[in-house]
Amino acid sequence: MSFLPHFKLSRPETLEEAISTLAGASGRAAALGGGSDLLDWMKSGLPAPEQLVALDRIKALRGIREEKRLLVIGAATCLAEIAVADVVIEAAPALAQAAADVGSPQIRSVATLGGNLLQRPRCWYLRSNYPCLKNGGNRCYAITGQNHYHAILGAGPSAIVHPSDCAAALSALGARVRVQGPGGRRELAIDDLYQLPADRLDLEHALEPGEILTDVVVPRARRQERSRFIKVRDRALFDFAVVSAAAWMRLDGLLCKEVRLCLGAVAPVPWRPAAAEAYLTDRMINEEVAIEAARLALDAAVPLEHNSYKIPLARNLVRRLVLGLAAG
Amino acid sequence: MEDTPRGVSRRTFIKRVIAGGAVAYSGSYLFRGTGTLLAQVSAPDSVERLITLRVNGQRRPVDVARQETLAMTLRYKLGLTGTKLGCDRAECGSCTVLIDGVPHYSCSVLTHTVRGREVTSIEGLADPSGKLNPVQQAVVDGAGFQCAFCAPGFIVTATALLNINPNPTRREAAEALSGNLCRCGDYNKILDCVMRASEYVRRS
Numbered sequence: 063m064s065f066l067p068h069f070k071l072s073r074p075e076t077l078e079e080a081i082s083t084l085a086g087a088s089g090r091a092a093a094l095g096g097g098s099d100l101l102d103w104m105k106s107g108l109p110a111p112e113q114l115v116a117l118d119r120i121k122a123l124r125g126i127r128e129e130k131r132l133l134v135i136g137a138a139t140c141l142a143e144i145a146v147a148d149v150v151i152e153a154a155p156a157l158a159q160a161a162a163d164v165g166s167p168q169i170r171s172v173a174t175l176g177g178n179l180l181q182r183p184r185c186w187y188l189r190s191n192y193p194c195l196k197n198g199g200n201r202c203y204a205i206t207g208q209n210h211y212h213a214i215l216g217a218g219p220s221a222i223v224h225p226s227d228c229a230a231a232l233s234a235l236g237a238r239v240r241v242q243g244p245g246g247r248r249e250l251a252i253d254d255l256y257q258l259p260a261d262r263l264d265l266e267h268a269l270e271p272g273e274i275l276t277d278v279v280v281p282r283a284r285r286q287e288r289s290r291f292i293k294v295r296d297r298a299l300f301d302f303a304v305v306s307a308a309a310w311m312r313l314d315g316l317l318c319k320e321v322r323l324c325l326g327a328v329a330p331v332p333w334r335p336a337a338a339e340a341y342l343t344d345r346m347i348n349e350e351v352a353i354e355a356a357r358l359a360l361d362a363a364v365p366l367e368h369n370s371y372k373i374p375l376a377r378n379l380v381r382r383l384v385l386g387l388a389a390g
Numbered sequence: 391m392e393d394t395p396r397g398v399s400r401r402t403f404i405k406r407v408i409a410g411g412a413v414a415y416s417g418s419y420l421f422r423g424t425g426t427l428l429a430q431v432s433a434p435d436s437v438e439r440l441i442t443l444r445v446n447g448q449r450r451p452v453d454v455a456r457q458e459t460l461a462m463t464l465r466y467k468l469g470l471t472g473t474k475l476g477c478d479r480a481e482c483g484s485c486t487v488l489i490d491g492v493p494h495y496s497c498s499v500l501t502h503t504v505r506g507r508e509v510t511s512i513e514g515l516a517d518p519s520g521k522l523n524p525v526q527q528a529v530v531d532g533a534g535f536q537c538a539f540c541a542p543g544f545i546v547t548a549t550a551l552l553n554i555n556p557n558p559t560r561r562e563a564a565e566a567l568s569g570n571l572c573r574c575g576d577y578n579k580i581l582d583c584v585m586r587a588s589e590y591v592r593r594s
């Protein structure tokens with residue numbers, strides 16, 4: 063049995079209270095969603111917050127609502143609810159599919175969408191508390207070690223992959239996130255929520271201390287707009303992605319008018335293969351086009367010793383998604 | 391009285407457990423088994439609060455530290471050792487209990503966050519007369535499980551499934567149970583038992 067370190071715990075009922083508590087702790091406090099990542103992280107003995115601010119009582123952070131052309135999902139809404147919500151299944155199918163594929167039923171009942179997007183990397187060296195680059199040390203153990211599940215794109219100096227399935231789906235869907243902190247509110251594109259280790263080593267996301275992710279905003283699909291998420295894992299169910307891929311497309315028959323692709327679990331951030339997107343735009347979709355898009359999507363991939371298998375896997379997912387969306 | 395902070399004292403807590411009606415064996419289990427736990431939760435900066443939990447239909451007053459998980463409280467404070475700790479990391483399901491009817495990994499839930507909610511552990515599944523619930527009965531009749539360490543978690547999860555879907559397909563049952571792992575790999579037999587249990591539910 064592993065013990066949690068000591069911490070203060072508060073369970074405010076309003077967002078304002080939560081923000082002021084977080085901000086008052088000057089970086090030593092953290093929001094607590096379902097705790098499925100944070101508690102595990104803390105049990106590993108990794109640098110832990112001294113105060114947890116539970117979001118479970120804040121009603122304003124929960125629920126799914128429609129705002130004109132947008133779907134607005136409260137950051138503390140749990141994935142189990144998102145996976146089966148008719149409005150998500152209709153308006154943003156890739157997100158419903160990704161949420162349904164996260165972890166296990168018990169995880170999805172507690173895991174919040176915000177927590178899923180902000181969860182920390184699963185690199186087994188980091189989680190075993192090795193003194194690696196991301197843990198205040200001076201080397202990456204994965205680059206030369208056991209790197210089966212590590213990055214093939216965007217790596218350096220750390221080779222983590224971002225573990226969130228929902229992030230990949232939301233990036234393809236062109237989602238934005240709303241954030242509120244002591245300095246007020248702001249909204250950013252989901253792709254701007256994430257940063258590469260080359261830009262910032264200690265954290266994967268761009269939230270400032272004291273900021274809370276309040277909502278995820280997704281444009282609702284119009285006619286001719288389709289989206290889908292697929293994921294490959296070592297077990298049939300209940301596992302992180304080895305590779306995942308999501309796509310959103312606006313079609314006119316078989317003509318691709320606009321597309322967003324995103325690969326998950328291949329890079330430290332949800333990875334948008336821009337060259338493949340540019341290639342597909344204004345092109346008739348067929349098998350050859352899909353294969354070329356898949357090739358372009360992985361063109362820049364640099365595998366480590368044990369993870370070159372991810373390249374054909376990711377290519378195949380891109381090909382399947384492109385053909386699948388065009389087929390309807 | 392609910393929120394009085396208290397330093398933990400082994401004696402008051404044992405007394406409270408006994409007063410709370412824990413059966414003798416679990417009292418002695420607590421006495422022997424929690425040396426390290428008590429040292430942990432009674433460290434100088436640790437504050438316990440007396441809270442009342444709703445567990446298996448009873449109100450159970452208990453001193454709980456903030457960093458305590460529900461699995462720790464159930465096992466080491468309330469003597470409900472039917473809930474097992476396998477990984478303690480939300481990865482195996484052996485600690486599964488129902489919170490308001492929904493399966494949760496109790497190793498990864500802070501006890502303070504379940505105040506006011508109904509917790510059901512494996513001990514709470516049989517009816518008060520001792521009659522087993524359909525899943526438990528099916529496990530007995532079908533000789534499910536090998537070592538059975540995973541059994542409480544599977545049985546609790548399967549019970550929740552049959553409450554919302556009394557007539558699952560085998561595939562639906564497998565999906566509902568996908569968050570529970572069996573180290574002995576006895577999945578087929580476990581699924582047989584769940585299907586048998588769904589038959590019992592339909593017949594009753």
Ligand SMILES: Cc1cc2nc3c(=O)[nH]c(=O)nc-3n(C[C@H](O)[C@H](O)[C@H](O)COP(=O)(O)OP(=O)(O)OC[C@H]3O[C@@H](n4cnc5c(N)ncnc54)[C@H](O)[C@@H]3O)c2cc1C
Nearest residue numbers: 095096097098099100165173174176177178180226227275
């Ligand atoms: C066994 C297992 C399997 C898993 N499999 C998958 C999988 O297949 N796919 C996948 O995507 N994920 C998977 N996960 C990860 C899981 O989805 C995340 O742990 C979960 O989504 C985190 O949500 P939470 O609400 O529990 O977050 P918490 O653990 O409470 O928090 C996670 C982080 O986010 C911060 N945070 C949470 N909410 C907010 C907010 N609103 N504003 C600001 N900060 C916030 C916390 O401070 C913390 O740093 C798995 C986890 C486990 C344990």
Ligand code: SF4
Nearest residue numbers: 185194202220221222
């Ligand atoms: S991949 Fe990143 S987290 Fe893992 S060992 Fe290397 S530096 Fe550490």
Ligand code: FES
Nearest residue numbers: 476477478483497
């Ligand atoms: S002990 Fe809780 S999931 Fe393994």
Ligand code: FES
Nearest residue numbers: 536538572573574
């Ligand atoms: S029967 Fe042994 S772990 Fe499941």
